[in-house]
Amino acid sequence: MSDLTRRSFLAAAGAIVAQPALGAARQKSPGKRRSGVDVVIIGAGAAGIAAARRVMSAGRTCIVLEAAGVVGGRCLTDTALFGVPYDRGAHAFYTPESNPVARLALQSGFDIYPAPRGQRMRITRRYARESEMEDLLATMVRANGAIADAARKSDVSTAQVLQKDLGEWRSTVEFMLGPYLCGKDVSDISAVDLARAAERDVQAYCRQGLGAVIAKLAAGVPVKLSTPATRINWRVRAGVEVETAQGTIGARAAIVTASTNVLAAEKLRFAPDLPKRQVEAIEQLKLGSYDHVALELSDNPLGLRTDEFVFERSSSARTGVLLANIAGSTLCTIDVGGRFGRELAGKGATEMVAFALDWLDNLYGSALKRAAGRSHATNWNEEPWVLGAMSAAAPGGQLARRTLMESVNNRVWFAGEAVHERLWGTVGGAWESGDRAAQAALRVIAPPAAVPKQPRQPRRRQRAR
Numbered sequence: 001m002s003d004l005t006r007r008s009f010l011a012a013a014g015a016i017v018a019q020p021a022l023g024a025a026r027q028k029s030p031g032k033r034r035s036g037v038d039v040v041i042i043g044a045g046a047a048g049i050a051a052a053r054r055v056m057s058a059g060r061t062c063i064v065l066e067a068a069g070v071v072g073g074r075c076l077t078d079t080a081l082f083g084v085p086y087d088r089g090a091h092a093f094y095t096p097e098s099n100p101v102a103r104l105a106l107q108s109g110f111d112i113y114p115a116p117r118g119q120r121m122r123i124t125r126r127y128a129r130e131s132e133m134e135d136l137l138a139t140m141v142r143a144n145g146a147i148a149d150a151a152r153k154s155d156v157s158t159a160q161v162l163q164k165d166l167g168e169w170r171s172t173v174e175f176m177l178g179p180y181l182c183g184k185d186v187s188d189i190s191a192v193d194l195a196r197a198a199e200r201d202v203q204a205y206c207r208q209g210l211g212a213v214i215a216k217l218a219a220g221v222p223v224k225l226s227t228p229a230t231r232i233n234w235r236v237r238a239g240v241e242v243e244t245a246q247g248t249i250g251a252r253a254a255i256v257t258a259s260t261n262v263l264a265a266e267k268l269r270f271a272p273d274l275p276k277r278q279v280e281a282i283e284q285l286k287l288g289s290y291d292h293v294a295l296e297l298s299d300n301p302l303g304l305r306t307d308e309f310v311f312e313r314s315s316s317a318r319t320g321v322l323l324a325n326i327a328g329s330t331l332c333t334i335d336v337g338g339r340f341g342r343e344l345a346g347k348g349a350t351e352m353v354a355f356a357l358d359w360l361d362n363l364y365g366s367a368l369k370r371a372a373g374r375s376h377a378t379n380w381n382e383e384p385w386v387l388g389a390m391s392a393a394a395p396g397g398q399l400a401r402r403t404l405m406e407s408v409n410n411r412v413w414f415a416g417e418a419v420h421e422r423l424w425g426t427v428g429g430a431w432e433s434g435d436r437a438a439q440a441a442l443r444v445i446a447p448p449a450a451v452p453k454q455p456r457q458p459r460r461r462q463r464a465r
């Protein structure tokens with residue numbers, strides 16, 4: 001059996017109700033009246049929680065407004081459905097040694113363990129041979145070389161720069177670089193964005209679930225759940241005013257971590273309207289589609305190890321990737337993404353589960369269907385306050401990430417996974433971006449105290465010698 005490490009793929013590829021406590025908002029209840037804090041943060045996902053922790057650690061007050069009934073956003077661990085932790089969104093810590101969330105998870109006592117090295121490749125009913133894996137790796141290296149070369153010249157679509165002669169690996173390479181990595185097809189992805197993306201080794205998982213980590217890190221952060229921000233007025237005298245159905249909150253700054261799709265859908269409005277640059281940047285950074293179909297498969301009918309990843313040598317975009325025996329349980333996920341994943345998710349959970357079972361059946365045989373127990377399918381495109389999976393820049397759109405890092409009038413800062421040049425699409429990137437936005441806001445609302453001037457010494461007259 002031959003393994004191919006994720007590092008080699010990608011190196012080649014270039015709810016809790018948080019307790020109002022420390023540094024909590026000054027107001028007791030927003031009610032219908034106007035109340036105030038230093039910073040209002042929109043969204044209690046990874047970016048929003050990171051931002052709030054930074055503001056609070058600087059001794060400033062904040063409130064996090066969260067539209068959903070739970071914290072976590074795209075990091076959500078469900079323990080009720082299968083009786084074991086099931087991450088409906090993000091599951092893996094990429095590069096855990098430098099991942100701030102992995103570090104904090106360890107410090108908070110979570111059980112973080114390394115993912116097994118390598119992935120396997122199924123070619124219909126058998127695994128790929130060593131020579132075939134080497135061939136795939138060489139093809140990935142060539143594809144990524146072409147992406148890197150093209151990215152130095154101009155920002156075109158990834159599909160445009162891939163070689164014509166990728167042979168029987170074409171669909172697989174396109175799936176790995178596109179739907180699997182970015183949630184979009186290669187024709188919809190900026191080659192520069194892909195070339196600049198940081199390596200995304202799946203190296204570590206959390207036995208209690210990644211969503212559980214974000215929920216724990218939110219403890220002590222003042223979060224108002226089920227409170228969508230509807231409008232941000234950013235030209236008021238004292239800073240900003242954030243409108244919600246329960247009232248208006250005044251603050252000196254706002255940090256907005258709502259996804260680019262939520263912003264593009266204008267579920268949060270701005271008064272005055274956002275400058276054209278930011279509106280265009282949001283449009284360039286829209287989210288792709290990526291979903292899990294979760295299946296209970298008892299007695300390990302596929303004969304796979306714990307947390308083993310299996311791809312397929314595919315001949316079309318109708319493919320997925322399997323993560324088996326999650327954390328040693330009977331839970332497996334089959335992930336789908338890109339245009340195909342979007343269409344499939346649009347047909348509903350029953351169709352998604354049917355696809356996953358047929359896909360596995362095609363690769364492993366029908367005995368598996370008998371082993372299948374409970375199932376579930378996510379549909380992140382329909383989650384009303386997320387509307388997609390992860391942001392991959394459209395061709396020509398990579399610079400939009402920098403634009404979104406600029407403040408709006410030193411009053412509003414955007415943060416979240418889309419607002420990171422190299423770690424977009426990741427929890428670590430979202431966290432870093434939230435932390436960075438908070439630091440930028442703090443520099444404006446609470447600049448470091450100026451060093452007091454030394455009193456001038458009276459000048460002595462020089463005596464003539």
Ligand SMILES: Cc1cc2nc3c(=O)[nH]c(=O)nc-3n(C[C@H](O)[C@H](O)[C@H](O)COP(=O)(O)OP(=O)(O)OC[C@H]3O[C@@H](n4cnc5c(N)ncnc54)[C@H](O)[C@@H]3O)c2cc1C
Pocket residue numbers: 042043044045046047048065066067068071072073074075088089090091092093094227228229230257258259262267268290291292378380385386388389390415416417418424425426427428430
């Ligand atoms: C299926 C799937 C699998 C993934 N796998 C991985 C993985 O293995 N590893 C990894 O690193 N990343 C993964 N990702 C990506 C990762 O989940 C995201 O990059 C990250 O969680 C985004 O965090 P965020 O804080 O930027 O945004 P979000 O998590 O979307 O948080 C934004 C929050 O804002 C709230 N909100 C929106 N509008 C408003 C409003 N008007 N008022 C108040 N609140 C509002 C939302 O409800 C949400 O809670 C995956 C994503 C998906 C969908």
